Amino acid sequence: MPVLDAKIPEGPLEEKWSNYKFKSKLVNPTNRRKHTIIVVGTGLAGSAAAATLAEQGYQVKAFTMHDSPRRAHSIAAQGGINAAKNYCNDGDSVRRLFYDTIKGGDFRSREANVHRLAEISANIIDQCVAQGVPFAREYSGYLENRSFGGTQVSRTFYAKGQTGQQLLLGAYSALMKEVDNGNVTLYTRREMVDLVVIDGIARGIIVRNEITGKIESYAADAVLLATGGYTNVFFLSTNAMGCNVTAAWRAHKKGALFANPCYTQIHPTCIPVHGEYQSKLTLMSESLRNDGRVWVPKVKEDRRPPHLIPEAERDYFLERKYPSFGNLVPRDLASRNVKEQCDQGKGLGSTGFAVCLDFSESIKRLGADVIRSRYENLFEMYEKITGSDPYKEPMLIYPAPHYAMGGLWVDYDLMSTVPGLFVLGEANFSDHGANRLGASALMQGLADGYFVIPSTLPNYIAGSSLSQVTTDHPAFKQAEEDASKKIKQLLGIKGKKTVDAFHRELGLLLWDKCGMARNEEGLTEALKKIPEIRQEFWENVTVSGSEGELNQTLERAGRVADFLEFGELMVQDALHRRESCGGHFREECQTPDGEAARNDDQFCYVGAWGFNGVDAAPTLHKEPLTFESVPLTQRSYR
């Protein structure tokens, strides 16, 4: 079985990143402008990377499928961003953030990357404050913090429930500054449909211009993908409607290995599903668990409205089972416990698939104004969607697909297995193992973009002798042709079933068989069904309109086609990993008290898959994980 080398620098954990930076090759300032760098995606990771590389002097071309860089899904992040500042003097440190992240990820992430992330975290806050990000502050004018799940310190910086918005607008402003300076060329409403690899090296991309339908080619010395996560494979998720796996998947088909696709995060606190027509699920930020208490009725089938169930008849099951972390256990644990309570018949709401997130005690203790100042927009959003007022009645919540820990495999430099192709943010697999802690995705996206790639990309550029390549190269022409062919094929089927119908069918199947709990039988069944759905898609999908115009159905069809291939890999990965870890819960592998039971002897590795053709079995590559700094132990939050 092929073994992957992550190129982790020598030396003790604490010195690896500074050793790396000292030893890495540099590009002379006057030479930088001779290099064109493509950045796909303008979320936190992409905008931060594009702005910073442009400041260094590279010629950056930034692409987004949105009408503006500011629309990237990062904008929707609510609760906050972690940093080991220890402003609360409550025992935080780089070491502790590192440790919490490794443990939270259930010992399935790479120590060296996680430590670097923790080291960089503090600089991110400095940078964002300097850009004018209006973080929450104390009356004294100092920055304020709150707690997130899986930790016992307060290290989360936030801007009401709109932290992602404020951070993205900061990164966007940095990006637009470089557009004005002439160092970034912005390409909006462009969807990346292929990666161009020449002599084994990533040298450009193919995009579809969403307005004109034209297929366009762009060449560069390196390609950076920052295209976000794939959780929309489940159809219903907390992600924005456009989130997709297309860019990553098409790069995968050109040789980039896909790591741990089965590690998906199901977020415990979301507004429950309520109807057939539903298009997405809405997150209620984890930060709410700072002041909200999770409970169900003590007895089954108690269908009284929650506020009529007396205190003595409520079971605060997280506080009961996990006294030291209480409501703030990590997401995977919280979600599984919510599911367990509902499966036992203790769920509430019209479907019985919901539990209470109750603020009454906090409102009594702190006053409604304090609660309003912390969560105003979240409470408003809840009321708009459900028509119920969370200041008066408990919220009803249920877990929903939320985040992708898996992604394209990258080494310590964030380079994929295709030289010259780098992957940043949620699109890579790197730092969160099998479960991400809250407020750590924003941190990772910005760490990758502002601080990691600006140090690792020059090392690649300076160390390679790249030949001149233009878009006249046959590889570009071939990729353009393939892209057009695929589009024509989709438009030519003229079947009877809509794109969304296929997406929904795939999503429900995955939610059922490869969601919060998985087992051999269900996964095997899904593996049989997915190719059938895929085949039907290519025979019976209907895509209206033509290619040379704005065609949103066509855009979605391309994305769903990729989900139908990717979903199969996700299930294959879940089936092969006969252990439970983090968000990957195999029912066959539990401890006697129902917690995830890892199998470190057999599965202490990153599973990275190589593509061999749509209907061919993929090749598994392994990156063994070694834990030198934190002993491998069973996680406990009790």
Add this chain to the structure above:
Amino acid sequence: MSKLDLTLKVWRQKDANSPGKFEIYLARGIDEDASFLEMLDVINEELTQKGQDPIAFDHDCREGICGTCGAVVNGRAHGPLKTTTLCQLHMRHFKNNDTIVIEPFRSRAIPVVRDLVIDRSAFDRVIAAGGYISVRTGSAPEANSMLVPKQDSEKGFDSAQCIGCAACVAACPNASAMLFVSAKISHLAVLPQGQPERLKRVVKMVHAMDKEGFGNCSNEYECEAACPKGIKVANINLMNRDFFKANLTT
């Protein structure tokens, strides 16, 4: 759960250069808990199944934060509910047998691309002209070395909440973008970090705004009424004061 039957009059336009017109669609059995965009999804599924072109509309987060969605509904940008984006408007706010007129945000500076989809790239160009603090990555001081009074930070936040949806432009009889531009200017002007470039910023952004062909403000307050994030016209006053000051000092 009650269901609604509705008549929709929707603006259809093939592309920027084609003339557009209203088409009528019947929406039957719409769940009152569905969002406005989910109602359009239902119509689009039906149109697609009949082999017709679905209604093109922009959207993404469906949580009222990305600023991608928006249309004029019964004459009001983002529809009848205050401080609510179109994606957060739910059908329970309509009555059975209502007729709903749906058209794109319209203004010369944000032209229609197709149906309800518009081109807001002018907003990006105005921000590029100066809507930032010119700090290079890596040069920031320790975050707590500069204190920001809580009330200033909150004021900055209130302006910074703008989602760039362009409802203000669509609602303004003069097609002015002043609410959008002044929100960014105020956000940075009330924070200590924003001071060094404060006057230069307002001049550059106002000039960029004029160049894009947005109109002037004549105190109609329609923008404030339409803004899904409750951005206040007071931001425009601050922008005007700063612009005046900048012209005095240069």
